[in-house]
Amino acid sequence: xSDRRRTIARDDxxxxxxxxxxxxxxxxxxDLDAPHCVASLAAEAAMSPFHFLRVFRALACETPEAFVRxxxxxxxxxMLVSGDDTILSIALAAHFESPxxxxxxxxxxxxxxxxxxxxxxxxxxxxxxxxxASYRPPPGVRRGASLGGPVQIELRPMPPLLFAAVRSVGxxxxxxxxxxxxxxxxxxSGLMTPDTxxxxxxxxxxxxxxxxxxxxxxxxxxxxxxxxxxxxRVGVLPACTWAIGRxxxxxxxxxESFRALFRALEGRPKLLKAWLPCIEIYLNDPQNxxxxxxxxxxxxxxxxxx
Numbered sequence: 001x002s003d004r005r006r007t008i009a010r011d012d013x014x015x016x017x018x019x020x021x022x023x024x025x026x027x028x029x030x031d032l033d034a035p036h037c038v039a040s041l042a043a044e045a046a047m048s049p050f051h052f053l054r055v056f057r058a059l060a061c062e063t064p065e066a067f068v069r070x071x072x073x074x075x076x077x078x079m080l081v082s083g084d085d086t087i088l089s090i091a092l093a094a095h096f097e098s099p100x101x102x103x104x105x106x107x108x109x110x111x112x113x114x115x116x117x118x119x120x121x122x123x124x125x126x127x128x129x130x131x132x133a134s135y136r137p138p139p140g141v142r143r144g145a146s147l148g149g150p151v152q153i154e155l156r157p158m159p160p161l162l163f164a165a166v167r168s169v170g171x172x173x174x175x176x177x178x179x180x181x182x183x184x185x186x187x188x189s190g191l192m193t194p195d196t197x198x199x200x201x202x203x204x205x206x207x208x209x210x211x212x213x214x215x216x217x218x219x220x221x222x223x224x225x226x227x228x229x230x231x232x233r234v235g236v237l238p239a240c241t242w243a244i245g246r247x248x249x250x251x252x253x254x255x256e257s258f259r260a261l262f263r264a265l266e267g268r269p270k271l272l273k274a275w276l277p278c279i280e281i282y283l284n285d286p287q288n289x290x291x292x293x294x295x296x297x298x299x300x301x302x303x304x305x306x
Contacts, residue, residue, distance in 0.1 A: 020045040074135040077124035081252040154244045161237040165219035171211040178218035197221045200280035242299035250291040274301035
């Protein structure tokens with residue numbers, strides 16, 4: 001067989017396999033609660049189980065079982081941040097026999113326990129930008145809470161702000177370990193005082209930049225410069241005026257609250273955003289505060305142009 005014929009035959013095989021795998025993907029996405037297994041999915045693809053397993057793994061970069069489990073976990077993530085179902089009921093809906101097994105699998109995928117994910121910056125889509133398919137919630141399901149309605153902006157002049165930070169690069173829902181590191185270091189170093197503030201600094205617009213490039217500093221304020229370990233850096237924000245709004249509720253709704261803040265700024269054209277990161281000032285502790293009672297000040301650096 002000539003090289004050209006071999007190329008045509010290979011391309012035809014790839015196209016056929018893509019069609020067969022797409023049929024399986026549609027079946028799984030359309031009914032996540034069906035008892036899917038390799039044998040039943042291979043039958044849908046009209047392949048032997050052995051051949052189907054090889055083809056699916058080559059095209060999807062995961063096994064069929066991992067694909068089904070991932071979509072069920074992603075649906076569970078949406079349930080965590082958009083409703084008030086118990087973690088036990090969500091675990092059972094995801095086809096786990098115990099909340100402990102569910103928590104282990106969820107943590108491997110999202111890097112956080114279900115309880116923490118519900119409280120802090122849960123983004124169900126974040127880990128799946130490169131996968132063959134993802135779970136999409138029904139129309140009308142929204143993630144977390146937002147400011148809602150018109151935002152009352154406070155223009156707050158602030159002096160230079162000294163801080164110690166751990167940098168996170170990636171989706172904004174993955175900043176939890178950076179906060180654990182910087183707060184843990186500050187506590188062990190005796191730097192957490194009644195005047196210390198836990199803050200977050202976001203440098204990039206998540207609607208314009210790829211999720212894996214987003215820069216974020218998880219930080220605590222400092223009274224004076226201190227020596228730090230290599231992964232903790234000391235920085236300073238210059239004196240600036242901030243347009244401050246308030247986010248009330250789970251951190252998973254922070255993006256919507258920032259959108260509301262920027263919509264409010266659009267109505268005040270003389271307020272121009274300065275070239276500095278946006279700020280989050282956490283007013284209570286998520287470890288001992290109910291999610292719906294969390295309060296966070298959010299701000300954008302502005303200059304009033306007259």
